[in-house]
Amino acid sequence: MIDVDELQELLGPGAHPVHLALGGEQGTALPPLIDHHVHLHLTDETMLAAHGIAGVVDLGGDPVALAQRQDGMPRVAYAGAFLTAPGGYPTDRAWAPVATWREVRSASPAPGVPGGAATLVDEQAEFGASVIKVVLHADAGPVLDAGTLDAIVARAHERGLPVVAHVEGVGMARLAIEGGVDALAHTPFSELLDADLIERAAVAGQRWISTLDIHDGAARAQAAANVATFARAGGAVLYGTDLGNGPRAPGVDTAELHELHEAGVQGHALIATLTDPWPQAAAPSGVATFVPGLPPGAASEIPAWLAGARVVPREELVPRR
Numbered sequence: 010m011i012d013v014d015e016l017q018e019l020l021g022p023g024a025h026p027v028h029l030a031l032g033g034e035q036g037t038a039l040p041p042l043i044d045h046h047v048h049l050h051l052t053d054e055t056m057l058a059a060h061g062i063a064g065v066v067d068l069g070g071d072p073v074a075l076a077q078r079q080d081g082m083p084r085v086a087y088a089g090a091f092l093t094a095p096g097g098y099p100t101d102r103a104w105a106p107v108a109t110w111r112e113v114r115s116a117s118p119a120p121g122v123p124g125g126a127a128t129l130v131d132e133q134a135e136f137g138a139s140v141i142k143v144v145l146h147a148d149a150g151p152v153l154d155a156g157t158l159d160a161i162v163a164r165a166h167e168r169g170l171p172v173v174a175h176v177e178g179v180g181m182a183r184l185a186i187e188g189g190v191d192a193l194a195h196t197p198f199s200e201l202l203d204a205d206l207i208e209r210a211a212v213a214g215q216r217w218i219s220t221l222d223i224h225d226g227a228a229r230a231q232a233a234a235n236v237a238t239f240a241r242a243g244g245a246v247l248y249g250t251d252l253g254n255g256p257r258a259p260g261v262d263t264a265e266l267h268e269l270h271e272a273g274v275q276g277h278a279l280i281a282t283l284t285d286p287w288p289q290a291a292a293p294s295g296v297a298t299f300v301p302g303l304p305p306g307a308a309s310e311i312p313a314w315l316a317g318a319r320v321v322p323r324e325e326l327v328p329r330r
């Protein structure tokens with residue numbers, strides 16, 4: 010017998026023992042799982058649902074191509090183009106075609122100014138973006154100044170859109186936190202941040218998308234230490250893999266989950282990093298996560314257990330008691 014209270018204490022209130030209506034396979038249902046950092050132009054998303062991912066957030070792509078997509082599985086939310094300084098990252102990168110970025114040439118809050126902050130936010134919004142992506146990369150060319158960043162954040166918020174920043178290089182996390190950026194596309198990895206600054210981010214409600222597993226060496230250790238401090242301060246962590254950046258199997262990435270567990274994001278808090286619908290208000294509808302077999306007996310077993318996750322239509326799940 011599965012004790013539902015124990016199951017939900019470990020996995021959160023969305024967990025339920027179920028069996029499949031067709032075939033009777035037993036397992037556990039969870040809310041739909043989301044990878045909050047992907048690049049669809051660099052990956053094939055057709056395998057994601059079979060490996061547990063029901064929603065993705067594209068954090069940098071061609072807004073025209075993204076707007077022309079058909080609805081399907083996984084559900085796609087997107088930022089549209091990277092907004093960056095003239096000549097800034099990633100304008101010189103082979104993986105970033107010209108359609109995937111915009112150079113912000115003016116801090117102008119007026120709509121319709123060519124290359125203006127408001128104009129470029131408006132463009133992404135009109136192509137259906139549900140979040141605006143800015144690049145603050147101090148080690149790869151020019152960076153947006155604080156005034157231009159302020160103008161982007163102000164215009165995005167006027168339109169009801171959060172802003173997510175790529176921060177890389179010393180001082181860039183501080184620029185994003187002081188600039189009122191709503192989310193970081195990667196846990197800061199270039200430096201060990203002051204606990205005070207991290208607490209400020211947590212208290213402000215900033216979300217950090219994990220992407221711990223893309224690093225090695227010092228960057229990996231710094232990211233792990235920063236996210237541990239952020240989680241202890243009550244900061245909201247979102248699971249994200251930067252799928253498309255380097256070789257990575259599609260679906261739930263157990264290595265990423267293991268890194269988060271080691272950093273202290275455990276049990277139902279770990280599940281919550283996957284089920285937060287950010288930047289959208291609600292989870293993908295009509296589907297749920299099914300994990301076959303016995304539920305995990307302890308928080309440390311959750312990352313490996315989730316390797317079996319797959320997306321199923323909600324009506325295929327029958328409650329088990």
Ligand SMILES: [Zn+2]
Nearest residue numbers: 048068251254
């Ligand atoms: Zn990325």
